[in-house]
Amino acid sequence: MRGEVLHYDEDQGFGFITGADGNRYTFVREDLRREATIGRGTAIEFQPAGGRARDVISIRAQAASPPVATAAPTQAGNAPVAPQRFGRFAENAPATDLWSYFRRGLTDNYFNFSGRARRKEYWGYCLFWTIALIVVGGVGLFIDDATGHLDELPAVTVGLCGTFALATIPPWIGLNVRRLHDIGLTGWLFLAVLIPTIGWLIILAFALIPTQARENQWGPVPAGVKTS
Template identity: 60%
Template sequence: MRGEVLHYDEAQGFGFITGADGNRYTFARENLRRDTVIAKGALVEFLPASGQARDVFSIRAQAASPAGAAPGASTAPPKPAAASAAPQPQHFGRLAEGGAVHDSGLPGYFWRGVTRNYINFAERARRKEFWAYCLFWTVSFILVGLVGALADQTIGNFNDGNGPIVMVGVWGLFVLATFLPWLGLIVRRLHDIGLTGWLVLLILVPTFGTLAIIVFGLIPTQGHENQWGPVPQGVRV
């Protein structure tokens, strides 16, 4: 597949490619063919495999002048017919001033957390996304509890001495339904500050784990691309 290099960090040995299919692929130094020089904006060919680009090589050599050109004739390469349809470079973070920033307000972060990002343990999550999810998860938890309490009141559980059976039940279902989104959000927040997502296991440690997650949620976004992706759109660095 043909693509364009969005970013390559020579020091850390990883980068990103936008493929002709519109998807973004990661690649590492070991995925490059020998003696291949990669720079931002370079056109490359690669083999896509589960979101990763393999066997990457530059196709700049194909821009050479046509064979058999007359002496003295212009050596400028002909413009490919499909050049206008080539994918344009994408910019992220502070550089995305003219692009669409995926920030539809605080409720939008929570909605994407329980839909598109339901089991997303990759990429990065900025502080605003983390705390917006926390806020609206708490609001939703309270509302679900109120609905359960009204149901208990209607069927007479409080009068019969049975207790808030429905309220406890719907709370339990809500927590189970949002457990994976919570884990994914914490992992992406850890990625955003340059830490491994395995630190999410700290939540198993009583008290200390909760405090650690709160601290992780307060740390500013890393102002550069890292191995988990580019700076989240909308971040001022």
């Protein structure tokens, strides 16, 4: 896949890439296939592996010979080809509506504990997770009522709701970790939920803090956030 380097710290040996698919990936020095100058804005090719970029190589470094012409590339009709854009400027940049955040949380970001998540992503996921839980519970109650088990132990309702809750634990933890990254804090602070009584209140307070309107060590400002 092609992409563009958003940030690379040579001293620390890590960086961030935005791919042609609109997603962001992390990489470290060991992921570079050959010694080359990698900096912000460098066009690269890489192999995506979850939220990690492997086999990163500069497209310029990959070229084996100089271009045969200096004129701008053209298509049929001699019309110049527009340069490819990546990240939030790409035509296939990820959508930033509430439903899309929830859908990606259960698919692309199911085991994603790197990068950042803005407040809208956090609360969009929470909104549709609650709606989905209500729907799952409603289906369970309907089945229990139809089978005559509603007055006893609503086993189907408990089973469906429990399965849904367990299945969504990984994306929920990942979302909280990325939300903490977004405000400049380590994801390990999510362990505050283990504090009796006030643990969830601490996490709720973190979730309400606005996005850091600048790039931090966990990645660039999330798409859709105004930085000016």
